Amino acid sequence: MHQLTLAEIARGLADKKFSSEELTKVLLARIAQLDPQLNSFISLTEDLALQQAKAADARRANGESGALLGAPIAHKDLFCTQGIRTSCGSKMLDNFKAPYDATVVAKLAAAGTVTLGKTNMDEFAMGSANESSYYGPVKNPWNLECVPGGSSGGSAAAVAARLLPAATATDTGGSIRQPAAFTNLTGLKPTYGRVSRWGMIAYASSLDQGGPLARTAEDCAILLQGMAGFDPQDSTSIDEPVPDYSAGLNGSLQGLRIGVPKEYFSAGLDPRIADLVMASVEELKKLGAVVKEISLPNMQHAIPAYYVIAPAEASSNLSRFDGVRFGYRCEDPKNLEDLYKRSRGEGFGPEVQRRIMVGAYALSAGYYDAYYLKAQKIRRLIKNDFMAAFNEVDIILGPTTPNPAWKLGAKNNDPVSEYLEDVYTITANLAGLPGLSMPAGFVDGLPVGVQLLAPYFQEGRLLNVAHQYQQNTDWHTRTPTGF
Numbered sequence: 001m002h003q004l005t006l007a008e009i010a011r012g013l014a015d016k017k018f019s020s021e022e023l024t025k026v027l028l029a030r031i032a033q034l035d036p037q038l039n040s041f042i043s044l045t046e047d048l049a050l051q052q053a054k055a056a057d058a059r060r061a062n063g064e065s066g067a068l069l070g071a072p073i074a075h076k077d078l079f080c081t082q083g084i085r086t087s088c089g090s091k092m093l094d095n096f097k098a099p100y101d102a103t104v105v106a107k108l109a110a111a112g113t114v115t116l117g118k119t120n121m122d123e124f125a126m127g128s129a130n131e132s133s134y135y136g137p138v139k140n141p142w143n144l145e146c147v148p149g150g151s152s153g154g155s156a157a158a159v160a161a162r163l164l165p166a167a168t169a170t171d172t173g174g175s176i177r178q179p180a181a182f183t184n185l186t187g188l189k190p191t192y193g194r195v196s197r198w199g200m201i202a203y204a205s206s207l208d209q210g211g212p213l214a215r216t217a218e219d220c221a222i223l224l225q226g227m228a229g230f231d232p233q234d235s236t237s238i239d240e241p242v243p244d245y246s247a248g249l250n251g252s253l254q255g256l257r258i259g260v261p262k263e264y265f266s267a268g269l270d271p272r273i274a275d276l277v278m279a280s281v282e283e284l285k286k287l288g289a290v291v292k293e294i295s296l297p298n299m300q301h302a303i304p305a306y307y308v309i310a311p312a313e314a315s316s317n318l319s320r321f322d323g324v325r326f327g328y329r330c331e332d333p334k335n336l337e338d339l340y341k342r343s344r345g346e347g348f349g350p351e352v353q354r355r356i357m358v359g360a361y362a363l364s365a366g367y368y369d370a371y372y373l374k375a376q377k378i379r380r381l382i383k384n385d386f387m388a389a390f391n392e393v394d395i396i397l398g399p400t401t402p403n404p405a406w407k408l409g410a411k412n413n414d415p416v417s418e419y420l421e422d423v424y425t426i427t428a429n430l431a432g433l434p435g436l437s438m439p440a441g442f443v444d445g446l447p448v449g450v451q452l453l454a455p456y457f458q459e460g461r462l463l464n465v466a467h468q469y470q471q472n473t474d475w476h477t478r479t480p481t482g483f
């Protein structure tokens with residue numbers, strides 16, 4: 001039963017092949033048995049899950065239907081869940097029980113999902129390896145010596161290991177797409193403003209966006225449907241109608257114009273990944289797509305711009321964690337200043353402290369124009385490159401990551417080498433565009449992802465292209481040995 005996708009679960013529940021309660025029990029037992037190898041969960045919510053499963057079964061018995069009614073999922077541990085620990089992967093919030101549900105959590109619960117638990121993540125979503133979590137690193141089910149990607153590594157490892165069919169995640173600079181690539185999943189970062197950020201603990205507010213992680217594009221469509229939509233409580237939420245994503249999956253790709261940026265194939269890209277990217281292009285050509293080389297000339301500036309903007313916003317967002325109102329407070333503070341300093345010094349891990357220092361420096365008087373303002377100007381140039389490209393093509397295709405998953409610990413003493421791994425994903429966040437990563441092959445037994453980018457609010461186009469690709473390839477069906 002654990003092999004079922006969300007779409008298959010919906011059919012099984014509708015046909016009364018099994019109940020949500022039965023399925024939930026199977027998955028909870030599987031998590032108890034297998035998760036100690038992976039460390040993909042920070043908290044399990046068994047009682048809530050069984051209660052929600054029974055309620056979903058009762059709703060179905062009363063004639064209700066819906067693709068998510070009775071579907072087991074988990075939330076990345078930065079979505080606030082009322083009365084349940086919401087740690088953000090940090091000692092700072094280890095004792096924090098959210099007083100309310102994030103909009104995403106509330107919407108999915110109303111659609112009838114069953115919450116199995118809260119998944120592990122890089123501390124405050126800062127990282128690309130899920131090694132900065134206060135709760136320890138997550139292991140990649142494809143190779144337990146490798147990282148699963150980050151920061152949504154817990155969601156990715158759990159779904160890849162078939163502990164559950166899908167999970168929520170967030171993406172500030174790649175944290176949905178990169179772990180999807182590293183664990184053979186499909187992951188979608190929506191357009192900025194498509195999914196409410198209310199109750200999603202902020203890392204870099206102008207970049208953060210929640211989205212689905214699942215095995216197939218079909219399942220991402222189902223989960224995104226439950227997450228997307230205008231939220232008056234989030235001032236950056238956009239009041240655009242949400243299309244029926246599942247209904248759009250079978251559109252023809254005849255004449256679809258795919259742009260492949262020449263800058264993507266620079267020296268840093270593993271040539272074996274480059275080959276798999278081009279193989280995916282050939283596959284899409286067979287389905288009627290036409291391919292064109294394009295250029296994104298300002299891409300080289302994306303990493304420096306991102307690693308100014310994201311820490312700057314983080315340093316501001318994280319100033320609320322001061323030992324007074326939320327979370328960790330140091331023992332026996334001598335005075336107020338000591339309380340602030342030691343609560344923050346003891347509560348935040350080294351990567352978070354590094355980012356706060358970089359961000360505070362970039363925002364400080366005298367440096368603001370040189371760093372933050374300059375980075376915002378680069379951001380506009382990057383957006384303009386995309387706008388020009390989308391005048392010529394319908395989607396942009398390339399690698400999700402320059403390399404496959406690396407060994408645990410390999411980059412621990414070299415944060416910049418980890419930052420460089422985000423080269424293909426962060427441009428979509430800087431521009432606010434939607435992006436999807438889908439499985440496209442293997443290198444040394446490790447999964448490789450191909451990234452698709454589309455114009456604003458064209459999530460449906462990304463899902464359509466990925467679904468058609470998945471109807472004609474079987475990479476996404478491969479299962480890691482032992483799971």
Ligand code: GLN
Binds near residue numbers: 125170173310
């Ligand atoms: N790896 C990037 C960072 O560390 C992106 C993380 C994310 O998307 N949350 O900032």
